[in-house]
Amino acid sequence: MTWLDLPADHPFGIHNLPYGVFSTHGTQRRVGVRVGDHVLDVAACAEQAGMESGAVWRAGSLNPFLAQGRAAWTAAREWLTEQLTNEAHRECVEAHLVPVAEVTMHLPIEVADYVDFYASEHHATNVGRMFRPDSEPLTPNWKHLPIGYHGRSGTVVVSGTDIVRPCGQRKPPTEPVPVFGPSARLDIEAELGFVIGGATTLGAPVALADAGEHLFGVVILNDWSARDLQAWEYVPLGPFLGKSFATSISPWVVTMDALGAARVPLPGQDPEPLPYLRGEPTADGASTASGLDISLEVEWNGTVVARPQFRDMYWSPAQMLAHMTVNGATLRDGDLFGSGTISGAEKDTRGSFLELSWSGAERVTLADGSQRTFLEDGDTVVLTAVAPGPDGSVIGLGECVGRVLPAR
Structure with a gap:
């Protein structure tokens, strides 16, 4: 060959x-x-x-x-x-x-805009159960549209860049007022990031069937998250300082063309999405809203603690892109959007330490005997991913590495 x-x-x-x-x-x-x-x-x-x-x-x-x-x-x-x-x-x-x-x-791209989605039903359900135990875990809109937030493009960094523990406001349950200081609940989110090309004009949505014209390739993405900062600030407008301090991506952009053999059907969407998000059959028997069979591993100080599977995601990359532009928002060359945390039904497929520790209630034991709930200074996280290729080959996405440094 x-x-x-x-x-x-x-x-x-x-x-x-x-x-x-x-x-x-x-x-x-x-x-x-x-x-x-x-x-x-x-x-x-x-x-x-x-x-x-x-x-x-x-x-x-x-x-x-x-x-x-x-x-x-x-x-x-x-x-x-x-x-x-x-x-x-x-x-x-x-x-x-x-x-x-x-x-x-x-860094392989000059990041134009950065958007992060919330496309895993299992992750969203776990978070809902932890933070809204007396309510339905999914919000009423979750199965009707891919939920996302705008992140900070200037803090996207390449794998290997050290991550300084962020500071900000947090409100411990035992305190009557918020305090300021380093995050005590620093977390990761194992995701994929999608790199965009082919700029569009303001007011021109990208149809689902045309998403492939703009989806260039995939990187591994770690959406570092300060859960205590996030919990205090996110009502009513969503994530801000708890997310914007750093996002790591792998250095190699695997093209969508290389992932043709990894396309799989979505797990199933009920209720059926509105027409602009509705997948249609393609000439090769797939769908304009296909998922991807990409397997990730999350390694914490040398111990593999989770194996999330992207094929479990509820919303597809094409649906995310179509929704991102349906209001007429532009695409720019170098845009990046994250999938949101990749989590499955089993504990060992959860893509965040928030879920693995169930918000700190259950300790994660590492190979050296140490136990963790959230990240400590000096901890290193390595995300890796592979996908099936043609003729039994393997498509590697490389690795996304980050080490936590003390707050400044």
């Missing part, structure tokens, strides 16, 4: 080809494609091959490439596959392969 010496089950094999932004030994940042244990300097390779379009990959982010739209994304993937499978191109390509151990990875 390829002249590269790659194991058939390598997570960054020829069927994957994710994009990222890298540098080496002080060189300028530029776009690379991960293949096996190497990074292909695609601009240098394209320019040596005489492609004028190679200049777009000299940029320090993927945004110029995202702006070119679906036709260019498809053509680039076909060209990359040809370069890496046809022996005639081997000499040219090998000259521009850099061992992954020698590169520094950077």
Whole structure:
């Protein structure tokens, strides 16, 4: 299949080809494609091959490439596959392969807007049971629309960036008034993030059937959350300082084209969504509102504590995008939206420590014998994810890493 010496089950094999932004030994940042244990300097390779379009990959982010739209994304993937499978191109390509151990990875996009959804019925139900024990766990609107909030794009950081414990107002149950200080209930949310390209004009919604023209690819996303700050501030307008201090994403953007074999039906939506959110059959027998079979692992100080499954999500990425623009809001190249916490019906599939500890009532035991409810200073969280690829291959999304530092 390829002249590269790659194991058939390598997570960054020829069927994957994710994009990222890298540098080496002080060189300028530029776009690379991960293949096996190497990074292909695609601009240098394209320019040596005489492609004028190679200049777009000299940029320090993927945004110029995202702006070119679906036709260019498809053509680039076909060209990359040809370069890496046809022996005639081997000499040219090998000259521009850099061992992954020698590169520094950077934030792959200049984040234009950042929106985070709340698309897991299991997560929303768990949170409702914890915080509204005398009411229905789901709010009346939850099964009619993908609920979301606007986050802070300027605090999206690449995997490996340390996370400083945030400070803010919180109101302990034993105190009559709020106090100020470091968050005592620092949490994670295991999510996927979706990278957008193909800008739209104000007032022009993106139909569900057209969402694929704008969904470029997927990253692993950790929505760090200060639960005590969030609990005090979120009524009546929702998350603010409890979320805006940091969001981590993995450095490799796995394209939607690479995830074709991972498409699965949604678990089922009842009641049927309104027409603008209603999936329709596609020519290949799937749906315009398909889910994705992506398996995540949450590792806390070296111990795997949860294995969330994205296929359990109630709302699909296309439905989230369609709802995000139905009021006429624009899309911009480099927009990012999170799926919301990925949680399942079983305890070991819960994607937040809030759920794993049931709001601090149940301790999580790590391999070294220590016990946790929420994050302590010095803790490290690693999120990883894989999806099925064609012909039994594996599509790796890499990892999203963050270490907690003390408050400043």
